[in-house]
Amino acid sequence: MDINVMDIVGRISYHCDIMFRVIDIKEEAGRKTAVLAGEDVRLIADAPYEDLIIIDPSKRTKLAREFRSLEEQSFKLFRQDVDLLKQKQEYDATGGYSKSHNFFQMPGRVLHLDGDPVYLKKCLQLYEKVGVPVYGIHCAEKEMPDKIVHLIDYYRPDILVITGHDAYSKAKGKINDLNAYRHSRHFVQTVKEARRKIPHLDQLVIFAGACQSHFESLIHAGANFASSPSRVNIHALDPVYIVAKISFTPFMERINVWDVLRNTLTGQKGLGGIETKGVLRTGMPYKLDQLQ
Known part of the structure; x- marks a missing residue:
């Protein structure tokens, strides 16, 4: 069966453990190599054309259902966290009184x-x-810097997200060699450029990285949170x-770092960071008729 760009495939040598999207097919010296992007994880990989198999609809549905279940569980826990934060803010904004006060909230703006x-x-x-x-x-990761x-x-964001696809290759160097990573050096340079613009860690909060990214370099470059401490894959969301x-x-x-990581799908093996201030601001009064 022919495999084409945008097909959903698995790697036979890895027992089709991850669903990939084919994003490019290259041919050199008579051998075909496919460039793959994880369908649910932020991993990019090269694979021999003959090592690939198209994922049949039933298995694709099963794998997708498993990921959706994890996403739903994570979202439910996160939603509970947000609701508790909002209740606390309402209590603080009204001084703990039962009397209703019209207040408004300004969550941090994100540039992703x-x-x-x-x-x-x-x-x-x-x-x-x-x-x-x-x-x-x-x-494109190479154009971000x-x-x-x-x-x-x-x-003018409050929070900056720098992400995409990445991967570590043992064949290209040791684990601390940035050249052994597909896009970590581009993420690092992007963080450095952002920090030259806004040096203070609490004036611009930065998340950077993707699957298997060089966590330590991203943190040292100025990211508040990054992937991947244990060089594992991280989920797309x-x-x-x-x-x-x-x-x-x-x-x-x-924000305690664990409070941020506990409801992610990857956890502390794939994500880490440093103590950071929140960015939400509350104000009052809120009068809808003045905004119309």
């Missing part, structure tokens, strides 16, 4: 750069579902859960 347009669409849908104001930009300063100037938690946490409160 994603190397994968399909994942970006999924993330934007989740941001909308939880009520996070977001600007989404599809941008050159575009980030202009985008920050234009959108994990960045959303992290930045949404930050977006809804009041700016006077500091």
Whole structure:
């Protein structure tokens, strides 16, 4: 069976453990190699054409159902967190009185750069579902360092997400060699450019990285949160859960790193960070007739 770009495939040598989307097919010296992007994880990989098999509809449905179940569980826990945060904010905003006060909230604005347009669409849908104001930009990982300063100037975000696809290859170098990673060096350079523009860690909160990314370099470059401490794969939606938690946490409160990671699908093996302030601001009075 012929395999073409955009087909959903698995790698026979890995027992088809991950569903991939074929994004390119190259031929050199008579051998075909496919470039693959994870369908649910932010992993990019090369694979021999003959090692691939198209995932049949029944198995594809089964794997997709398993991921959707994990997503739903994670979202339910996250929703509980957000509801508790909002209840606490309402109590604080009204001084604990039973009398109703008209107040409004301004969650942190997110600028989300994603190397994968399909994942970006999924993330934007989740941001909308939880009520996070977001600007989404599809941008190839290699182009991010050159575009980030202009985008920050234009959108003026409170939170910046720099993500896409990545992968570590033992064949290309040791685990601490950035050249052994497909896109970590581009993410690192993008973070550095953003920090030259806004150095303070609490004026611009940054999440950076994808599957197997060089966590330590991203943190040292200036990211507040990054992937992947244990060089494992991260789920496509994990960045959303992290930045949404930050977006809804009041700016006077500091966020414990575990509080941010506990409701992600990947957890601390794939995600980590440093203590960071929230960015939510509350005001009053809120008068709808003045806004119309």
